[in-house]
Amino acid sequence: MILQTENLSHRYSSNWAIRDINIGIAEHGIVGLLGSNGAGKSTTMNIICGTLNATEGNVYINGINKRKDPEAAKRQIGFLPQHPPLYTDLTIDEYLTYTAELRLMDKRTVKSAVEEVKEKCGLAHFSSRLIKNLSGGYRQRVGIAQAIIHKPKLVVMDEPTNGLDPNQLIEMRKLIREIAQEHTVLLSSHILSEINLLCRDIIMIETGRIVFSDSMDAFNNYTQARSIILKLDNPPSQQELQQIKGVTGVEFLNANQVRILFDGDQEMNDRLVNASVQHGWKLREIGYDKGLLDDIFKQLSSQTIH
Template identity: 55%
Template sequence: MESIVKVEHLSHKYSVQWAVRDISFDIPRKGIYGLLGSNGAGKSTVMNILCGVLKQTEGYVSVNGVDNRKDVIGLKKFIGFLPQKPPLYNDLTVEEYLIYSAALRLMPDDELQKAVDEVLVLCQIEHFRKRLVKNLSGGYQQRVGIAQAIIHKPELVVLDEPTNGLDPNQILEIRNLIKGIAQERTVILSTHILSEVQAICDHILMIEQGKLVFSGTVEAFDNYIVPNTIFLSLANAPATEVLEQIEGVTGIEELGGSNFRVHFTEAQSVMNRLVEESAANHWRMTEIRLERSSLDTIFAELSRKSSDK
């Protein structure tokens, strides 16, 4: 698939310290791509370079075929950007603010009102068009921030922590809005929240200590570390010492009630033995499954591998 973003050997230095070092990746058109990393990992530097705010120290960056070093104004025509703190003017109405945002994008005067009406409907804030921005809830202010990012119909939308500080219902609403936007354009979602990436993104780019340590699907990320525990539920469970004596079991954790976490040397053989022993000893097994590593565990493992290089 044709790429809308191309990054080749990107590096950037602040004073004497490298914030980003030799990063390369391509992003195809359409879909939601998570830019994941801990605070200070280099995410903001990459975003600012992509959006034409910074010029990199080394490397090549293009959006829709436009080189960010040769034509930054042309580059920005294809990009919509929502910073972590939305750039809102609280004393304007929603409609006034969006007209102003469209004018900043150099849209023709005769197209401004139509563009505003379309994003009001898309972001489901049409009924707030005459309300002052400062009188909106946090969730609706975030919608207004997203509306200004897409009002000029950019092909690439970059969102920095778009659900930060919102309540659970607002988070779900913003996620659905982002998914709708991604049906017609590419969305890059920057966050340090692992569950946010899992809930909304198709692919992940993980940056740690200025280096790209993972690029792939969410499923591949989630399966990065081979499961090393089994969840086991036995209605008539024996003592843990009995379970520990089963060949291939290296440890047992009691999880309360009839539930256990089994550590093993080889998954399938241990699961087969647990099933056989349960049937033979009437332990009444009600559930057995491999436990997938948590996203936090994977994040920590990738970060560790990056620091070891």
């Protein structure tokens, strides 16, 4: 087992931030840790990585009990916090050399390790550039490089795609997938679509407890679509849409795109298509929407699933 937690719990003052978190990951790939802001994701990740001591419970990294042998366990972990721990007045080479030495790597291997991660993370042509002169996307790459330079079994990434532009997002997802071929990646996000794109399995935390733990396919099968997204060249008024049988709400996303909330009636899709043809709305696209993340949390929190 590459990562195992047993009844992991942590309390700030009198309030429990997380309670009885049990995680088991046995193979390479990307596992998503999903939760709304304040759900307990960062607390869980900080405890796993050793930057925070748990109030109760144990963490095992590649079979090593982190409480009993923290140094050996931490050698197996690479951590990318939400805000990468960069020294911006250093060059990429200087910083990566420094982080390799922090991991107590054999001095004879440091130079080759730095070159290897620069190549893997697309940083080789910026070796002598000061980190403060890099874009946000490349700073994130430097953060990932320091997390994998010592070839850990487990790489933990806290919101690694947060704040990136669309082009940077595509490149970052590609890099994370490549890393997952050699390492186990635990990736946190509060964005469901990001987890859906990247992850094989998903662990969902809400109010400090696990409310879902299974494959991404099982999650998608469990969550029922309750809204439909329409793209129309000649959209009707909100009042017209609300008069359609089964519609419970209408939200215009922009002038030509609308989200239709409905009661789960399986014929709603056909009903909207027919209405568009009948009234000349010029339907261009139609598709189910899994719904807002908060709604899914409410649905899952009503019954804990493992």
